[in-house]
Amino acid sequence: xxxxxxxxxxxxxxxxxxxxxxxxxxxxxxxxxxxxxxxxxxxxxxxxxxxxxxxxxxxxxxxxxxxxxxxxxxxxxxxxxxxxxxxxxxxxxxxxxxxxxxxxxxxxxxxxxxxxxxxxxxxxxxxxxxxxxxxxxxxxxxxxxxxxxxxxxxxxxxxxxxxxxxxxxxxxxxxxxxxxxxxxxxxxxxxxxxxxxxxxxxxxxxxxxxxxxxxxxxxxxxxxxxxxxxxxxxxxxxxxxxxxxxxxxxxxxxxxxxxxxxxxxxxxxxxxxxxxxxxxxxxxxxxxxxxxxxxxxxxxxxxxxxxxxxxxxxxxxxxxxxxxxxxxxxxxxxxxxxxxxxxxx
Amino acid sequence: xxxxxxxxxxxxxxxxxxxxxxxxxxxxxxxxxxxxxxxxxxxxxxxxxxxxxxxxxxxxxxxxxxxxxxxxxxxxxxxxxxxxxxxxxxxxxxxxxxxxxxxxxxxxxxxxxxxxxxxxxxxxxxxxxxxxxxxxxxxxxxxxxxxxxxxxxxxxxxxxxxxxxxxxxxxxxxxxxxxxxxxxxxxxxxxxxxxxxxxxxxxxxxxxxxxxxxxxxxxxxxxxxxxxxxxxxxxxxxxxxxxxxxxxxxxxxxxxxxxxxxxxxxxxxxxxxxxxxxxxxxxxxxxxxxxxxxxxxxxxxxxxxxxxxxxxxxxxxxxxxxxxxxxxxxxxxxxxxxxxxxxxxxxxxxxxxx
Numbered sequence: 001x002x003x004x005x006x007x008x009x010x011x012x013x014x015x016x017x018x019x020x021x022x023x024x025x026x027x028x029x030x031x032x033x034x035x036x037x038x039x040x041x042x043x044x045x046x047x048x049x050x051x052x053x054x055x056x057x058x059x060x061x062x063x064x065x066x067x068x069x070x071x072x073x074x075x076x077x078x079x080x081x082x083x084x085x086x087x088x089x090x091x092x093x094x095x096x097x098x099x100x101x102x103x104x105x106x107x108x109x110x111x112x113x114x115x116x117x118x119x120x121x122x123x124x125x126x127x128x129x130x131x132x133x134x135x136x137x138x139x140x141x142x143x144x145x146x147x148x149x150x151x152x153x154x155x156x157x158x159x160x161x162x163x164x165x166x167x168x169x170x171x172x173x174x175x176x177x178x179x180x181x182x183x184x185x186x187x188x189x190x191x192x193x194x195x196x197x198x199x200x201x202x203x204x205x206x207x208x209x210x211x212x213x214x215x216x217x218x219x220x221x222x223x224x225x226x227x228x229x230x231x232x233x234x235x236x237x238x239x240x241x242x243x244x245x246x247x248x249x250x251x252x253x254x255x256x257x258x259x260x261x262x263x264x265x266x267x268x269x270x271x272x273x274x275x276x277x278x279x280x281x282x283x284x285x286x287x288x289x290x291x292x293x294x295x296x297x298x299x300x301x302x303x304x305x306x307x308x309x310x311x312x313x314x315x316x317x318x319x320x321x322x323x324x325x326x327x328x329x330x331x332x333x334x335x336x337x338x339x340x341x342x343x344x345x
Numbered sequence: 346x347x348x349x350x351x352x353x354x355x356x357x358x359x360x361x362x363x364x365x366x367x368x369x370x371x372x373x374x375x376x377x378x379x380x381x382x383x384x385x386x387x388x389x390x391x392x393x394x395x396x397x398x399x400x401x402x403x404x405x406x407x408x409x410x411x412x413x414x415x416x417x418x419x420x421x422x423x424x425x426x427x428x429x430x431x432x433x434x435x436x437x438x439x440x441x442x443x444x445x446x447x448x449x450x451x452x453x454x455x456x457x458x459x460x461x462x463x464x465x466x467x468x469x470x471x472x473x474x475x476x477x478x479x480x481x482x483x484x485x486x487x488x489x490x491x492x493x494x495x496x497x498x499x500x501x502x503x504x505x506x507x508x509x510x511x512x513x514x515x516x517x518x519x520x521x522x523x524x525x526x527x528x529x530x531x532x533x534x535x536x537x538x539x540x541x542x543x544x545x546x547x548x549x550x551x552x553x554x555x556x557x558x559x560x561x562x563x564x565x566x567x568x569x570x571x572x573x574x575x576x577x578x579x580x581x582x583x584x585x586x587x588x589x590x591x592x593x594x595x596x597x598x599x600x601x602x603x604x605x606x607x608x609x610x611x612x613x614x615x616x617x618x619x620x621x622x623x624x625x626x627x628x629x630x631x632x633x634x635x636x637x638x639x640x641x642x643x644x645x646x647x648x649x650x651x652x653x654x655x656x657x658x659x660x661x662x663x664x665x666x667x668x669x670x671x672x673x674x675x676x677x678x679x680x681x682x683x684x685x686x687x688x689x690x691x692x693x694x695x696x697x698x699x
Contacts (some may be wrong), residue, residue: 066434067402067441125441205665209629212610217624219614229611231603256693257669264661267601272378273669297441298379299447305382306387306396 027278060289061111069112070248070292070301075119077102079254081280087280092136097281099144107158107290110194112292115265116243118197120262124169124206139198142180149184152191167239168202169210197240204264204311211237238265249295251288253280359686362522375599377534377655384452384652384674389622392449397440400444403434438666439535455674459681466681468518470553475521478664478684482691485644490516490667492657493650493678495535503675508535509543510649511678513550518683520561520592527594529642532657534598537567541578543596548577561591568641599658601640606662643667646690650678 029274044052049208077098084094102119121141145166146167151159173181206279212239216229218224224233230246237242252259255277259267267273276283357654369642376382383390417464468474479485493511496503502510512529519527529536536543544565551560565574609632616622637643643663649655649671 004540018413035584063433063437066430067437205629205633205662207634208606208662209627212606212613212632213624213627216611216614216617216627220618220624226614227482227616229607231607234603234607234610257689258666259664261665264664265603268660268661268664270376270378270654272380273656293440295379296382297439300402300441301383301395301398302379303388304394304401309643 002117025242037153057108057285061108064217064289064292064296065113067296068303070114070115070264072118072247072249073114074103074250074266075105075107075117075245076252076260076262077119077121077280078252078256078260080281082254083279083281091133092140094281095137095140099140099187101281101283103144103148105283105285106196108285108288110159110162114194116195116197116240116286116299118199118240118243118247118263119317120202120260121200122202123261124172124201124203125261126201136178138174141287142177145180145184145198148196149187152188161191161214162188162194162196164188164196164198166198166200168200169233172201195243197243199262202239203261204259204266205261207240207263210239211235235265240266249274251276251283251291253283363434371384375657377657378653380653381651381655382468385676395445396442398548399445400437403431403438404442411588433473441540451652452674454665456673459672459675459679462681462685466679466684468521470517472517472521472554475518475680475684476523479522479687484691486524486668486690487522487524488526488529488642488644489519489524489646489648490644490659491648491650492530492655492659493536494531494657495533505535505542508538508552509546512536512543513547514564514678514680515593515648516547516592517550517554518680520685522687524542525592526642526644527592528597530597530659532599534600536596537569537598540565540567540572540574540596544577545595546573548580553649562589564590564593566595568597568639570603577583581696595641596659599638602658602660605636605639605660609648610641621669636660645688646670648683648686650675650682652676671696 014049020247040049041164080094080098081091082094084091087094088109089255100259104129106117106119115207122137126137145164148159148164152162152164154160162186166185170181172177211234215224215234235245236242238345244266247263248268249275250259250263252274253276255275257275259273262309263271272295275289276287278284278287374437374579377385466478468478489591493508493515495508498504500507506683508531511529515529516527528549547563547565548560551563555561560576566572577603613622614629640663642658643665644667647659647664647667647669649669651671652674653672656667668690670682670689675682
């Protein structure tokens with residue numbers, strides 16, 4: 001007890017020293033990186049930089065593609081408004097910047113071979129925001145939808161062949177918006193390689209409740225049996241169709257460590273949940289790449305452990321280097337030495 | 346200290362446990378996320394095996410498997426020749442190798458940091474010190490949850506006894522911090538199955554903290570079986586149903602997660618077809634109130650004592666706004682994680698939608 005009290009007394013200075021050392025190291029690192037950046041900025045012309053950037057990005061994508069790739073990636077785009085506030089921009093600019101980041105990252109995901117991306121664009125709770133902001137978001141959303149649909153239909157565009165789905169409680173949207181959504185979905189429904197789910201206006205509880213509602217209705221109208229209501233069937237009835245039961249990576253920006261009613265059913269079992277402290281518009285390719293890379297690294301190790309036969313086993317079996325242990329009978333062992341008791345009999 | 350009331354709940358939507366196959370699937374083997382599975386250690390996760398795994402990636406061509414499920418992969422193959430593919434694969438393996446080394450250093454750094462935090466925060470069974478730490482905070486959660494797991498029997502603090510020991514420690518800290526509701530979750534339901542041992546263990550720990558003469562009253566609840574227990578096993582059953590208790594501990598397992606939602610769906614579907622419930626009446630509020638009855642309320646802060654966040658199938662409906670806390674690369678149930686979790690919670694700001 002005395003020791004505990006003493007340690008408490010020491011806590012602040014020690015902790016401070018510890019943090020000081022840590023911040024010293026990190027500051028030195030940041031400084032040297034900054035120096036490299038300054039040199040890079042002053043020495044290279046802009047066109048070369050753009051070329052270098054694209055080259056590196058493509059190289060990294062090609063490399064990571066040879067390893068395991070997540071199937072379903074999900075984004076919680078938090079921090080658009082704080083981004084606008086920090087940079088002294090109007091609120092709308094913040095949301096626009098966020099939309100731009102999203103489309104860029106979705107494009108990169110598609111290039112890496114991710115099958116499905118879902119993004120939390122608008123929560124049902126967001127209707128509590130000021131009316132102007134909600135309207136701005138709606139307008140912006142319509143614009144982005146039109147842009148995406150155009151890209152998905154353009155043969156030359158990298159987004160060609162992707163399917164767009166807007167999921168959520170549509171009853172809360174205005175009839176015009178709903179009509180437009182249906183048009184866009186109709187336009188892109190052929191795409192099979194890649195699905196992009198925009199959750200708008202969505203909450204996960206609403207999603208689960210909707211699935212329960214659907215199952216109950218089906219049972220009432222005798223379309224399903226009681227024993228057919230299972231975890232799988234309930235998952236399939238959710239907005240994200242076949243991707244509802246599993247999400248590989250969930251990324252939440254701007255540092256809050258909670259799910260905020262998103263992907264609860266999908267994420268509570270074996271999802272890698274990453275909380276990043278950057279604001280969403282500042283979230284870059286390289287940050288996302290690092291998250292994917294880490295995931296890929298650990299998945300490689302996990303797969304190696306769960307796989308039945310590894311390459312090394314196969315090779316050693318072929319070459320017979322390490323002889324496998326064989327089962328033998330007790331009788332086939334050589335006889336032990338004669339047993340003699342100390343008592344002499 | 347104010348007291349809370351505890352009593353069994355009555356609900357119209359009783360959930361039958363007759364479907365044994367469903368229960369079995371409910372507590373299926375848990376596959377952790379990749380990072381957690383590696384960082385948890387064990388005999389399959391040695392450094393040698395990791396290097397083997399990385400080397401193995403260079404030598405196996407996994408494109409064949411990818412090809413089977415889509416035309417997209419077929420076009421990939423034509424884009425990159427076999428030589429190019431192997432080249433990039435080797436590059437990836439080299440990157441993996443260096444990342445592995447970096448991660449190892451990071452792991453050691455984090456472990457050191459945690460050791461220092463442990464030395465700085467060691468309450469050594471003294472409730473006053475815990476309360477002293479908590480009093481400094483601006484707010485504390487009203488409901489706390491913790492995910493615990495059973496370690497391999499051979500490890501230090503492993504097996505059932507280790508799990509119960511960890512659980513009772515968490516109960517003691519929570520009581521001392523002044524939080525009235527605690528939810529303990531373990532995936533396989535080991536605590537639920539050994540509820541008597543759990544109660545006795547908690548009693549022993551509490552008597553270490555508060556002395557054997559004035560052990561606080563506690564209620565232990567298993568929402569799945571709709572059971573409530575008071576204090577330790579051989580203690581007299583309170584005659585008054587509204588016994589004042591210092592803490593209410595709910596014990597959950599994987600069964601309270603998805604499978605309970607499925608059970609609720611079945612019950613609702615039956616009620617609907619019998620005409621007792623309108624399909625249109627199934628709203629988020631109704632589902633919420635029923636799941637609150639069946640599983641319990643939503644916790645404010647969820648503590649995880651593992652190396653990388655792994656929710657292990659914690660009831661999905663109940664983690665809507667829950668704040669998560671875990672320490673990177675930590676693998677022990679320690680007080681420093683607990684108090685740092687409370688500190689994080691005291692600093693966080695919740696704005697629902699706004």
